[in-house]
Amino acid sequence: MKHLVVMAAGLGYEGLERRKLLRMGGLEFRPAASVFPAVTCVAQASFRTAADPCEHGMTSNGFYSRALRKPAFWEQSAALVEGPRIWDRVRAAGETVGLYFWQQSLGERVDSLISPAPIHKHGGGMIMRNYTQPPVMGDALDKACGTFPLHRYWGPLASPKVGDAVLDNFYTMVEAYPVDHAFLYLPTLDYEAQRFGPTGHAPDKALAVFTKQLESLVAFAVKQGAALTVCGDYEIAAVDRPPVHPNATLRQAGYFNVRPISGHAYPDFHSSRAFALCDHEIAHVYVRDPGDVEPLVQLFESSGDYARVARRTVQDWAHASAGEILLVAKKGSWCAYPWWTARREAPDWATHVDIHNKPGYDPCELFFDRSFPPKTCQDDTRIKGTHGRLSTIAWASTDPQVAGETMVELAKTLFV
Secondary structure, eight states, X not given: OOEEEEEETTOBHHHHHHTTOXXXXXEEOEXXXXXXXXXXXXXXXXHHHTSOHHXXXXXXXXXXXXXXXXXXXXXXXXXXXXXXXXXXXXXXTTOOEEEESOSSOBTOSSSEEEEEOOEEOTTSOEEOOEEEESTTHHHHHHHHHOXXXXXXXXXXTXXXXXXXXXXXXXXXXXXXXXXXXXXXXXXXXXXXXXXXXXXXXXXXXXXXXXXXXXXXXXXXXXXXXXXXXXXXXXXXXXXXXXXXXXHHHHHHTTSSOEEEXXXXXXXXXXXXXXXXXXXXXXXXXXXXXXXXXXXXXXXXXXXXOEEEEEEOSSSTTOOTTSOSEEEEEOTTOOBOOOOOSSGGGSOGGGGSOOTTTSSSXXXXXXXXXXXXXXXXXXXXXXXXXXXXXXXXXXXXXXXXXXXXXXXXXXXXXXXX
């Protein structure tokens, strides 16, 4: 193996500096600017294309299909990421590439792959299984590592220790199918910092778990004779303000419509004139009639809830997949997707983990509510950590040619 690249969720420079942990596992961590918006899918797409969102098209963790009039989150097709990959040249020269636990990886031009992809059964429930290339490794990984704990990967039971399962699957895969260059995603630091904020006992414990996982990766890279590059995707910031609800604003102003069914307010995207796709600190507002853009800009600006209300022009996020308006919440706040103000109006799926069908990112899925039987929380004031605005990530590399002041610059130097 020549390169092992690890993208670590929530690995921010300021958090390491505050804890005096800029050296871990023998690696010296340095700062770099994240991409914007600083969310998972945008960061991963930017790294593997060494391009900005306006070029590769991932402008958040979700998008709104104007043709289908339907939002989608956490879609897995690699075709959603436009443009060449940083490994294309070396792979064309006969070298092999593996991609493990990255988003938008299904169908990617690589030689081996692992991605969480459970089978949802018709009668309810799911088969917890990773998608693998080659396909025979699905059964082999289950046999060697046990069933992958997807309930620990996201949801109220999500745990930093799921990173151990990620590493078990990764090590087993590359032993069976060695590659020249491996790209691994490690979610260890993401959960507790969103639940409880970037400081405190829980995120400190998560960092201790991450440190052990990092030491394991360093030893593995040395054994493989591989250069190791570790890069964060965003810094998680503290939440000390209530979240903002742009869809509730749109509904009150008559732009967002609902279908009242048995007392619940289901979204009606077909008749709505505008919809805000919320994703942590940012929201893309998709506007059907160009004549509504300016009044909506004024509506959001006059609310005083946002640090930035921007029209879609030639900017780093202004791809055709982006909304006509971009909202950035004030520091310490974030954008929540609900359009209802009375809890009884919430659609039935609002209290469940449903990352692909909810029309917005819902960090409340990290908590159970206080009822029985337990459901996922609807109290968005419990969220104490968020991200999305431009931040400072931490990175380290044993490859001297890897350098740069931004994530994209780092990626550009990987295969020079």
